[in-house]
Amino acid sequence: MNRRVVFSHGKESGPWGTKIVALAAIAREAGWAVDSVDYQGLDSPDDRVSRLMAYEPDFAGSLVLVGSSMGGHVCTACSSERRAVGLFLMAPAFYMPGFVERTPVPAPCPITIVHGWRDDVVPVDHSIRFARSYQAILHILDTDHRMNDRITEIGVYFHDFLGRLPASSQAP
Numbered sequence: 001m002n003r004r005v006v007f008s009h010g011k012e013s014g015p016w017g018t019k020i021v022a023l024a025a026i027a028r029e030a031g032w033a034v035d036s037v038d039y040q041g042l043d044s045p046d047d048r049v050s051r052l053m054a055y056e057p058d059f060a061g062s063l064v065l066v067g068s069s070m071g072g073h074v075c076t077a078c079s080s081e082r083r084a085v086g087l088f089l090m091a092p093a094f095y096m097p098g099f100v101e102r103t104p105v106p107a108p109c110p111i112t113i114v115h116g117w118r119d120d121v122v123p124v125d126h127s128i129r130f131a132r133s134y135q136a137i138l139h140i141l142d143t144d145h146r147m148n149d150r151i152t153e154i155g156v157y158f159h160d161f162l163g164r165l166p167a168s169s170q171a172p
Contacts (some may be wrong), residue, residue: 002061005162007036008052010069010093014040019068019090022151023158030162032064039071045099048074053081060116064162069093069145070123072113079107086165087111087136088158091119091145095126101128112161115155116143137161 004171005027007020015036016024024034026099037055039048052065064086067075079087084107084156085134113136115127124140131138139157143150 002033002059003064004033004035004056004059004061005064005066006052006055006075007034008048008065008067008071008074008152009039009072010071010091011043013068014038017068018148019151019154020066021087022155023066026155026159027064027162030159032162039074044072045070045073045077045093045102049077049124052078064088064165066090067092067159073099073104076106076154077104079109081106083107086161088161089113089127089136090147090154091115091122092127092130093122094130096122106134106136110161110165112139112157113137114139114141114147114157116141116145116147116150119145121145 009015015038020036027034037052042048062085064082065075066088068090070093072089086109113127113131115124117124141150
């Protein structure tokens, strides 16, 4: 079965930042192909959603979307139409001022969110609200928005997340 993890970075980072490199290694080890969409120079969430929607439009395998900050918003916005089998979100930019009503509804798939208690960019309460609304698994860590000091722990959560996906998403 064709299985792919696609990463979406945040507004201030790039397609192969520290978290994405670490999580990509975990996905590859678990037998998933990986890619990361480059959104550099695109400040609009709508433009980023369009770019992700254009990514391999005919992909017919199992797709997991992984997003950080604005990338979490983008992944969630695309999850239903792209038929994602899972969403793994880090400090997703949900319910942000000016975009509260545009917080996307996720695909009916497993969702795990990781957020930092000390996040001064996206309030942790936003992830608590989203997790409660969509029955997502939520891990709240003693860290900031970037979460770079907790990459090892996030990797454990990601590995467990991939292992909990429906059997049709797993290796034969």
